[in-house]
Amino acid sequence: GEDVEQSLFLSVREGDSSVINCTYTDSSSTYLYWYKQEPGAGLQLLTYIFSNMDMKQDQRLTVLLNKKDKHLSLRIADTQTGDSAIYFCAESIRDKIIFGKGTRLHILP
Amino acid sequence: ETGVTQSPTHLIKTRGQQVTLRCSSQSGHNTVSWYQQALGQGPQFIFQYYREEENGRGNFPPRFSGLQFPNYSSELNVNALELDDSALYLCASSLNSGNTIYFGEGSWLTVV
Numbered sequence: 001g002e003d004v005e006q007s008l009f010l011s012v013r014e015g016d017s018s019v020i021n022c023t024y025t026d027s028s029s030t031y032l033y034w035y036k037q038e039p040g041a042g043l044q045l046l047t048y049i050f051s052n053m054d055m056k057q058d059q060r061l062t063v064l065l066n067k068k069d070k071h072l073s074l075r076i077a078d079t080q081t082g083d084s085a086i087y088f089c090a091e092s093i094r095d096k097i098i099f100g101k102g103t104r105l106h107i108l109p
Numbered sequence: 110e111t112g113v114t115q116s117p118t119h120l121i122k123t124r125g126q127q128v129t130l131r132c133s134s135q136s137g138h139n140t141v142s143w144y145q146q147a148l149g150q151g152p153q154f155i156f157q158y159y160r161e162e163e164n165g166r167g168n169f170p171p172r173f174s175g176l177q178f179p180n181y182s183s184e185l186n187v188n189a190l191e192l193d194d195s196a197l198y199l200c201a202s203s204l205n206s207g208n209t210i211y212f213g214e215g216s217w218l219t220v221v
Contacts, residue, residue, distance in 0.1 A: 042199055
């Protein structure tokens, strides 16, 4: 089956690290993605990881992939108020992308 | 800025009407996909066009149809609108169904 699960909410203090977790079901996924969506806006591609990699780092973002457990995480270091948004985990399967329901990241002062 | 532009940004239609949404893909991208995002949900795949041919379809009824033009721009048409069609419609473009997929800002459709 094709399903992507992620927790709906996360609250983090400004300056701390945020870790958003995701599980997926289809082992044939080629790429796994993290998208960011701010209120009233479209989807911004944050980063992606090829399914044969286990880690990717891009400035404040670190993606970890555990293919055995079908678990993907996004770590945002030094979380800022501008990071407040909904973060979508997604997997590519053949011609389409399957999205989770999104994790709303709330930044505490 | 992703280079993917969609129009209109907002529109209101009456149940039973028809709507056409438009998308210009990023320069050089030959693949366009359409997604529906209902409030509080993740985007759901509607269909994909590659070089003017439908290349895959999600679980949407036939009243959702599309076109891709020689310049790779695309249209999404929805006939016989229902209240549940109210959503954000997102267009995404890529090169050859590749790994880098960019989304437009979307078209907000409200059906009353």
